[in-house]
Each structure stands twice: as structure tokens, then as C-alpha cells.
Amino acid sequence: MTSKHPSRRQLHLNAFLMSTGHHEASWRLPESDPHAGSKVEHYQQLARTAERGKLDSIFFADSPVLFGEVGRRPAGKLEPTVLLTAIAGATERIGLIATASTTYNEPFNLARRFASVDWASGGRAGWNVVTTAGPDAARNFGVDDQPAHAVRYERAAEFIEVAQKLWDSWQDDAVLAHKAAGVWGDEDRIRTIDHEGRHFKVRGPLNVPRSPQGHPLIVQAGSSEDGKELAARYADAVFTAHQTLADAQDFYRDLKARTAAAGRDPEAIRILPGIVPVIGSTEDEALELERELDRLIKPEYARIQLAKTLRVDPDDLPLDRQLPENLPSEDEIEGAKSRYTLIVQLARREQLTVRQLIGRLGGGRGHRTFTGTPVQVADAIQEWFDGGAADGFNIMPPVLPAGLDAFVDQVVPILQSRGLFRTEYTGRTLREHYGLARPANRYAAQAGRVPAAAV
Numbered sequence: 001m002t003s004k005h006p007s008r009r010q011l012h013l014n015a016f017l018m019s020t021g022h023h024e025a026s027w028r029l030p031e032s033d034p035h036a037g038s039k040v041e042h043y044q045q046l047a048r049t050a051e052r053g054k055l056d057s058i059f060f061a062d063s064p065v066l067f068g069e070v071g072r073r074p075a076g077k078l079e080p081t082v083l084l085t086a087i088a089g090a091t092e093r094i095g096l097i098a099t100a101s102t103t104y105n106e107p108f109n110l111a112r113r114f115a116s117v118d119w120a121s122g123g124r125a126g127w128n129v130v131t132t133a134g135p136d137a138a139r140n141f142g143v144d145d146q147p148a149h150a151v152r153y154e155r156a157a158e159f160i161e162v163a164q165k166l167w168d169s170w171q172d173d174a175v176l177a178h179k180a181a182g183v184w185g186d187e188d189r190i191r192t193i194d195h196e197g198r199h200f201k202v203r204g205p206l207n208v209p210r211s212p213q214g215h216p217l218i219v220q221a222g223s224s225e226d227g228k229e230l231a232a233r234y235a236d237a238v239f240t241a242h243q244t245l246a247d248a249q250d251f252y253r254d255l256k257a258r259t260a261a262a263g264r265d266p267e268a269i270r271i272l273p274g275i276v277p278v279i280g281s282t283e284d285e286a287l288e289l290e291r292e293l294d295r296l297i298k299p300e301y302a303r304i305q306l307a308k309t310l311r312v313d314p315d316d317l318p319l320d321r322q323l324p325e326n327l328p329s330e331d332e333i334e335g336a337k338s339r340y341t342l343i344v345q346l347a348r349r350e351q352l353t354v355r356q357l358i359g360r361l362g363g364g365r366g367h368r369t370f371t372g373t374p375v376q377v378a379d380a381i382q383e384w385f386d387g388g389a390a391d392g393f394n395i396m397p398p399v400l401p402a403g404l405d406a407f408v409d410q411v412v413p414i415l416q417s418r419g420l421f422r423t424e425y426t427g428r429t430l431r432e433h434y435g436l437a438r439p440a441n442r443y444a445a446q447a448g449r450v451p452a453a454a455v
Helices: 040-052 080-088 107-121 135-139 149-167 225-234 245-261 283-295 299-310 337-349 354-361 374-386 402-417
Strands: 012-016 057-060 095-101 125-130 175-178 183-185 217-220 237-240 270-279 368-372 392-395
Touching: 012 237, 012 270, 012 402, 040 057, 040 080, 040 402, 057 080, 057 125, 080 095, 080 107, 095 107, 095 217, 107 125, 107 149, 125 149, 149 225, 217 225, 225 245, 237 245, 245 270, 245 374, 270 283, 270 374, 270 402, 283 368, 299 337, 299 354, 337 354, 368 374, 374 392, 374 402
Parallel strands: 012 057, 012 392, 057 095, 095 125, 125 217, 217 237, 237 270, 270 368, 270 392
Antiparallel strands: 175 183
């Protein structure tokens, strides 16, 4: 089956998977398995569902710290690149994206890990680059506090540069496997990178051949000024959070312009805002599911987490009052700057009480929640897509597996019928799904000849 609208611009859809779902109270529903987050088969089945819907990719967030209040929602996460290898064997086409920190890793180890996942999956790996905020993570690595925001992003830029050099340290044709000549590889096509920078000194080469995609897909999710500059220079895709169409359009225009200013084709970066679709066969059914989930939120836990995000004492956030006026400015925040500003602006714009704000954040932590029928969800996606606000969407089901089943079985067919989304995969790699070229090897011009013994 082929699209009825072959020239129509196509959406890119990623499924952001999180234990029992993105709504913090999803684990309390009678049908939810509160232990699902530790079960590989749970994620394998979700990946197969996303693949059945022909989605571009699935994605796992991660942090090197036990995040939030463990009483509030399922806590603890399997290491995502290990999880991706298990999913790779259970799927054939779906892209596989995992988060890893540039603040608490080293380039050689991480470059090797993602190249290995790319080989294990046949070219379906992606790396969501994060800089990791918060003192709790720092203390897990022998550091008293997090590095400054600007320093973390400076390190991240150099980290990506080193990783990409390492991925290019093998030519695509370095492995000769010439049995008769007894020559397995051409040493002239494998080179050291001899990187020396402010944060890293790495000799190389990588001990993994250049992977099927050349470079695993680079994803970035920070929307601060530093985050947008990093994305403009290096990202293939950007996951972002916006509450309004106008804000999403402004971000889209800004990031595309920054990408061009960085000397890259703006069409070489895909921008995917998050959306939490609460889906019902009728609007009333969808609203009832939303109300049921919100009733199950325990505000005492949620208020503690909100206080941490806003850098205030929980006692300064009475549940039935609006946010205090004397909050820190974004410049005073060393953590997730853009998410802090989004939350404060949402509360101020809609004059929400703390209790109401907790409810609004319960489904997607600042990402847009949309409640309605499959047609209404498809309409909401199309409005932003056609309105110059998105190249696709980061789908964040509030409940898993039911929310992903509903999106794949009820929303995707509508998008397909409108010519907005593929009906079949046309490529095998993640870069092909996103319509992105395989990167050239920066060292290709310096390659030597094939040894005479191998000719």
C-alpha cells in the first residue's frame, strides 16, 4: 500500500517510552503493572507495537541518579543502551534512541557503546545527548556540585566532536577480510584521532569498525540558549517541549535559523515537540480518563518535586494558591533552564494554583497534554505540523501499553489516510527513517591505498 499523497511532506514520529506511562499516576490504574519498568519483555512488546505503527523510533530518557520521590511513581531504570540491545533482537525496523550524559561519561566509552548498538541493531541507534543537571548526580561521581551550565555545554560540544572523530577513525572499507592474502584489515584506513582539547585528550582509534550509519543519530533535548546552540551545530533531531502553537513556531524558526548560521542545511535537523495524547473513543471518554489519572496524583509528592524544580521550599507552595512572586530568574537556574521557564510561564499565563499546576504537569512534566478522540488528536498534530511548528512529534503515552496501542491503532491510520505519515518503511536505518544522509567520513581524503598483498 502506498501513500495517496506522494508529494506530501511527511511526519516523523517517535515513541517516548516510560515504564507504565508518562502520567505520574498511571501505575495506580487497576490494569497497570507497577513492576513493568524492570521487565525487558514489557519494552520489547512496546517496541513491536511502535514498529507495527511504522513509527520512526522509540526513545528512553535516563539520568545517572535516582530521580524524584520513590513514593510518587515507579523509580529506577534499566541502563538504556543495554535495554536497546535486547529490543534490537526483538524488532527489525524501529529506530532505537537512548539518553547518555556527556557530564558523567567519557567519549571513548560512549562512542564505542553507541557504535556497538548501531551494529547490534543493523543501523538503528540514536544517542540523546544530555548534560545532566543537579547536585545529586554530581555526588554519585565524587563531585560536590554540578558544573556550571555553560561549562556543561562546552564539555558536551567537545564530547560530541571527539565521539564523531572516533566513529570516523575507521574507513568504511578498512576491513578487507582477504583470506587468500591473509589480510583482515588495512592499517592505513584506521587512524588515531590525537584529540587534545580543554576537556579531553583522546588518542584513538576506536576499537569498533565504522558502524552501519557512520554516526549514530544525534538527538538533543535542551531548549536553553546553550542547548539550542549545541543542537544547531550537532543535532540530527531535537526533542522539545511547548505549550502553545506560537511558542512552538518561534522555537522552530529560531532553531532552523541557528542551524543555517552554523553552516548546516536547516532541513538536516528534525524538530519534534512532545505531546501527551489522552485518547478516548469519544471526547467525554477521553476527559474521564484524564480526570481519573489526575485524581490519583498524590499532591504531597508532586509538590516536593515542583519545589525542587523551582528552587524553593515546599512550604512556599500552598496547594490552593498561585506561585509566589519572588521566584528565581532563569539566569539563577543552573539546571533545566528552559523547562523551568516553561513551567513558570504556564502557571502565570493561566493563573493556575499550585494544585492545578501539579495536575497540568502530571501527564508530561511540561510537555503539551492533549485530550480527545483519535480525530481530534490527529487534528492537533496536523495543526502544528502544517503551521510551521514541528517536523514531527515525540509521542508520550500517558498510560502504557494502552496509550501506545490507542495511538498506533486509532491515530496513525488517520494520519496515513491524510498522506501525512508513511504506510510502510522505505529504509532500514534510523537515518533513513528520518530522511537524513549518512555522514561522510572526515578522514576519507587521508586514506591510504589497499596494501599490495591484498590486491
